[in-house]
Amino acid sequence: MRYEPLTALHIGEIKMMWNEVWGDRFPMRERILEQNMLEDPNLLRSGAWAARDEATGQLAGYVAAKMWQDDVAEVSYSASLGWIHMLLVAPAYRERGVGSRLLLMAEKALREQGVKEIQLGKDLHRRVFPGVPEPDLETVAWLERRGYTRESHVVDLYRYFQEDLAAFPEVEGVSFRMLQDEEASTFNRFMQRCFPQWLYQTLAYWQQGGSGREFVVAEKDGEIIGFCRINDAQVPLLAQNVYWAPLFPGELGGIGPLGIDETYRGHGYGLAIVQAAVHYLHARGIRHMVIDTTPYVDFYGKLGFKTWRSYVAFCKRERI
Structure with a gap:
């Protein structure tokens, strides 16, 4: 498995992978991926990675981390707060350590910047999800094994x-x-x-x-x-x-x-x-x-x- 810095070249592949997994509930568009990752000044480039199967060339997963970096005089957020904007692994590559490796890479990048608290989703107005979509008991258990704890519960109406x-x-x-x-x-x-x-x-x-x-x-x-x-x-x-x-x-x-x-x-x-x-x-x-x-x-x-x-x-x- 090869781990590549996330760039604009990955957007089309990410959209295809996303829609194979979630397209029936959350149909993704390239515009959303571009505005929420590549165009977000708070994207932490050192914490944004794509995993690629070297044998097939197929995209296996991606992760994107964020922290406050924008230069807005009227607004500021704690430098100790970071976000995992998204972590997604294609079904064929699950239970092979890809998700764990991507998460560790994103967490390491955040820690190196002094981040002490990492939230999943909730990354201001350029987020995709405010948390883990329900029901997804496997993902919940996977996150809890890696030290994440449940916080608030919200809904869309x-x-x-x-x-x-x-x-x-x-x-x-x-x-x-x-x-x-x-x-x-x-x-x-x-x-x-x-x-x-x-x-x-x-x-x-x-x-x-x-x-x-x-x-x-x-x-x-x-x-x-x-x-x-x-x-x-x-x-x-x-x-x-x-x-x-x-x-x-x-x-x-x-x-x-x-x-x-x-x-x-x-x-x-x-x-x-x-x-x-x-x-x-x-x-x-x-x-x-x-x-x-x-x-x-x-x-x-x-x-x-x-x-x-x-x-x-x-x-x-x-x-x-």
Whole structure:
């Protein structure tokens, strides 16, 4: 087995291997692989490898590790935190030590950079999965034998909307509308103040050419008090809630993340802004909608969304 640094030349092979394994549930596209690995400034090149069978020339597996490396003045993440973006081995090469070798190579690269905590998936907005897709008991057992422990449990939710047009919410004193391009600075300040955990992906959105059409905002007394992200096929950077669009006969729309300024919580504005998001997607002709990576099944269930996919997050911490 030969282990090669991961490059753009591997993308087509990775897509083929991925779709042989997961294509019926998670159909991969080259655009997702490129944006989430090669175009991510946080990809750790020394921790990104492909395994190739020297006898047949076939790709046997790959791994990609990440850590915070981007140069964004307003955002920073701990240098002790790293991610295994993805580890996948072709079925024909499993139980032959390929996966173990790839994982060890990625972990070694992260440790050499001072990383003390490694998360599987969850690598900010350019991730594929927020954890291990369920049910996959073999992978869970394999990871636990290598020192990884279970953390949070999240789900993706789905609903098909049959109505002619989803109702627009009416809330006294609060209005809902689409964000405008010229409001970028104002919106960034709102995110930095109220939702700093999503500031990085917001800044990246504008950098990728976003125009505001992917954000619904809640406004009260002329001030933005909440937001809800929406996605469709025209989004500048494909988001997790529209990754698996090829599974659906019509266009897929995505909802989330979202949030209401804590000063204004407890008045139903959160559910209302989701209703507004559904309305705007529906107005674009979208009937299939996904909300990804959430534990709030009951909350979104009030609007008819049901669990579609589920994941378990794993983490490995170095003993200090």
